[in-house]
Amino acid sequence: DAKTTQPPSMDCAEGRAANLPCNHSTISGNEYVYWYRQIHSQGPQYIIHGLKNNETNEMASLIITEDRKSSTLILPHATLRDTAVYYCIVSENQGGKLIFGQGTELSVKP
Amino acid sequence: GAVVSQHPSWVICKSGTSVKIECRSLDFQATTMFWYRQFPKQSLMLMATSNEGSKATYEQGVEKDKFLINHASLTLSTLTVTSAHPEDSSFYICSAAGTTFHTGELFFGEGSRLTVL
Numbered sequence: 001d002a003k004t005t006q007p008p009s010m011d012c013a014e015g016r017a018a019n020l021p022c023n024h025s026t027i028s029g030n031e032y033v034y035w036y037r038q039i040h041s042q043g044p045q046y047i048i049h050g051l052k053n054n055e056t057n058e059m060a061s062l063i064i065t066e067d068r069k070s071s072t073l074i075l076p077h078a079t080l081r082d083t084a085v086y087y088c089i090v091s092e093n094q095g096g097k098l099i100f101g102q103g104t105e106l107s108v109k110p
Numbered sequence: 111g112a113v114v115s116q117h118p119s120w121v122i123c124k125s126g127t128s129v130k131i132e133c134r135s136l137d138f139q140a141t142t143m144f145w146y147r148q149f150p151k152q153s154l155m156l157m158a159t160s161n162e163g164s165k166a167t168y169e170q171g172v173e174k175d176k177f178l179i180n181h182a183s184l185t186l187s188t189l190t191v192t193s194a195h196p197e198d199s200s201f202y203i204c205s206a207a208g209t210t211f212h213t214g215e216l217f218f219g220e221g222s223r224l225t226v227l
Contacts, residue, residue, distance in 0.1 A: 036216075043114075043203050043218030044154065087153070096207065097144050098216060100154040 004088045009105045012082075018075040020104050022088030025069040031092045033064060035073045037084040038103075044087065047073065078108045112138045114206050116219035123194055124227055130190045131222045133204030139184035140206035144216075145177075148201040160187045194226045 005023040012018040024033065035047040048055055048062045050071075055062045061074040075082055087103040113136040123129050133143055141162050146154040158168045158179050166179035176198075178190040187206075191198050205218040 038154075041201070041221070041223075043116075043205070043221045045218070046215040049215070096142075097156060097159055098205075099156060100146075102153050 004090060004101050006086075006088055006101065006104045008102065009107070011107050011109055012075075012078045014080060014108055014110050015077055018073075018078040018082065018106060018108070020073040020075075020086050020088075020106065021070065022073070023070045024088070024090045027068050027090050028092065031090045033062065033068075033071050034089045034091060034098065035060070035062065036087045036089065036098075036100075037082075038087070039081075039084045044100075047086075078106075080108050080110065082106065083108045112136075112206075112208060112217045114140075114204065114217045114219040116202075116204055116222045118222055119220060120223040120225070122225045122227065125195050126193055128190055128192045129194055129224060130188055131202055131204075131224075133187045133189070133206070133219050135185045135206045135208070135217070138206075138208040140187075140208055141184065142207045143181060143187040144205045144207075145179060145187075145189050146203045146205070148203060148221075154203060157189075191224065194224070196226045199224055199226045 032051050034049040036044040038044045048060050050062045064071045085103040085105050089098050115134045117132045143160040145157045148154045156169050157172045158166045160166045160179045160181040162181045162184050168174045181187040201221050201223050203221045205216045
């Protein structure tokens with residue numbers, strides 16, 4: 001699977017949008033971009049995924065660049081409960097194994 | 111979303127004993143389950159892929175005789191840490207993929223924290 005690069009940590013003010021970047025410059029044409037998050041001492045939680053088009057669900061928006069070499073996860077109105085480690089993963093298998101990188105530790109502050 | 115449950119949530123055992131961790135998909139059939147291990151302040155490391163009715167596939171560097179995985183039914187996979195030692199203390203997490211899912215979503219259990227004394 002292609003590797004991803006994420007900043008190790010980010011801060012965000014409560015109520016503001018959190019924009020989490022991810023670089024995946026070696027992504028192949030059939031690989032999806034997945035985002036998961038892990039709140040301390042819990043199992044990861046699925047957020048969103050996409051292939052080429054931008055995606056939005058009740059949790060977040062995923063913006064994928066046209067060349068697919070990078071993406072941004074957007075939490076539109078961050079709350080304190082969004083404090084977690086966010087993982088960007090690329091994988092060609094839908095529902096297949098996921099290889100986790102180091103992720104971004106997002107701290108939402110009051 | 112679908113629910114994956116692990117049991118026990120935490121376990122403390124003596125060095126040399128074996129510990130079994132269960133992973134259940136509560137409301138869907140999981141043809142494939144994955145086992146991860148996570149040390150403090152580190153990311154999740156994939157240990158093995160478990161397919162119902164067949165032998166598990168282990169990632170490089172993971173001892174299959176040390177970490178026994180059984181996936182006997184479409185709703186249950188077990189991980190047994192044999193002859194546990196303090197270095198096996200970790201957070202073990204399972205995830206499951208369903209037969210009918212087309213969204214790409216993988217469901218994770220709550221994790222099981224193992225402490226070996």
